[in-house]
Amino acid sequence: MRTLSQYVRRTPVLHASVDGRPLVFKLEHLQLTGSFKIRGAVNTLLSLNVPEDVAEVVTASGGNHGIAVAQAAQLLGAHATVFVPVTAPESKTSRIEALGAKLIRHGNTYAEASLAARDLGLPYIEAYNDPRVIEGQSTVTAEIVEDVPSVDTIAIAVGGGGLVAGAALASGGRHIIAVEPTHCCAMYNALAAGTPVNSEVNSIAADALGATRAGDLALEILQQHNVSSVLVSDVDILDARDRLWADFRLAVEPAGAAAFAAFLKGDVPGELPCIVLCGANSEWQPR
Numbered sequence: 001m002r003t004l005s006q007y008v009r010r011t012p013v014l015h016a017s018v019d020g021r022p023l024v025f026k027l028e029h030l031q032l033t034g035s036f037k038i039r040g041a042v043n044t045l046l047s048l049n050v051p052e053d054v055a056e057v058v059t060a061s062g063g064n065h066g067i068a069v070a071q072a073a074q075l076l077g078a079h080a081t082v083f084v085p086v087t088a089p090e091s092k093t094s095r096i097e098a099l100g101a102k103l104i105r106h107g108n109t110y111a112e113a114s115l116a117a118r119d120l121g122l123p124y125i126e127a128y129n130d131p132r133v134i135e136g137q138s139t140v141t142a143e144i145v146e147d148v149p150s151v152d153t154i155a156i157a158v159g160g161g162g163l164v165a166g167a168a169l170a171s172g173g174r175h176i177i178a179v180e181p182t183h184c185c186a187m188y189n190a191l192a193a194g195t196p197v198n199s200e201v202n203s204i205a206a207d208a209l210g211a212t213r214a215g216d217l218a219l220e221i222l223q224q225h226n227v228s229s230v231l232v233s234d235v236d237i238l239d240a241r242d243r244l245w246a247d248f249r250l251a252v253e254p255a256g257a258a259a260f261a262a263f264l265k266g267d268v269p270g271e272l273p274c275i276v277l278c279g280a281n282s283e284w285q286p287r
Contacts, residue, residue: 037068043136063092128162129215138166153270161218208255
C-alpha cells in the first residue's frame with residue numbers, strides 16, 4: 001500500500017533565539033515543490049487511486065497548490081490541468097508547466113479560476129476544503145509534535161485554512177495561532193462572522209494566502225479547537241521575510257514569513273513557540 005511518506009519530505013526544525021526569546025522554526029519551505037501543499041495533494045491523489053482509477057485531475061490555484069498537484073500527478077503517473085488567475089506570478093506558473101501540467105490562465109482571482117476549473121468535468125483537487133487535504137497537511141504539525149514535544153504554541157500562515165485546520169487536529173491541544181494579512185483574511189472574517197464570508201484579497205502574500213472565502217470544513221475545525229486569529233500588515237510580512245534572510249539565511253516567500261511577522265509583533269505567546277515557514281516560491285531580493 002502506497003503511503004504519503006513515500007512521496008514527501010520530513011522537513012527539519014531549527015532551534016533559534018530571536019530578541020531574547022527561544023523559538024523553533026519548522027522549515028517546511030524546504031518541502032518538495034517549495035511548500036506544504038504537496039502533502040495534501042499527494043494524500044488526495046492516493047485516495048483517488050491514481051492512476052489506476054483516475055488518470056487525469058484538475059485544480060485551481062494561486063500558485064503553490066497548483067505546483068503541488070502538478071508534482072503529485074507526475075509522481076503518481078497521472079496528468080493534471082491547473083487553472084490560475086491571470087495575476088499568478090511567473091515564478092509559480094513556470095514551475096507548474098515544467099512539471100508537465102497543462103496551465104490555463106482564467107479570471108482575476110482564485111475563486112474565478114476555481115469556477116472555471118470545476119466546469120472541466122474532471123476530478124477536482126481541492127486546495128484546502130477537503131478532509132483528505134486537511135489530513136495530508138496535518139502531517140506538518142504531527143512532525144513538529146514528534147520532533148519537539150516541548151513546543152507549546154504553533155503559528156501558521158492561513159489562506160483557506162487547510163494547513164491550520166490540520167494543525168489543530170494534530171497539535172495535541174497546543175495553542176494554534178492563525179496568521180493572516182490585514183487585507184487578505186478570509187479565516188479571520190469567518191471566525192468573526194461564524195460562517196465563511198466573501199473577503200477582500202489584497203496583499204503582498206495574496207498569491208499564496210488569497211482565498212476569497214475560508215473553507216467551511218476548516219472553519220468548523222478551528223471553532224472546535226484552541227486557535228487564536230491575528231493579523232499582520234504587508235510591511236510586517238516583508239520586514240519578517242528580510243529578517244529571516246539577514247539573521248538565518250532562510251529565504252521564504254511573503255506568505256512563508258507571515259507567522260514570523262506575528263512573532264516579531266509579540267502576538268505569538270508561549271514558552272517555546274514554533275513558527276511554520278510554509279513556502280518559498282517567489283523571486284525576490286533582500287531590501
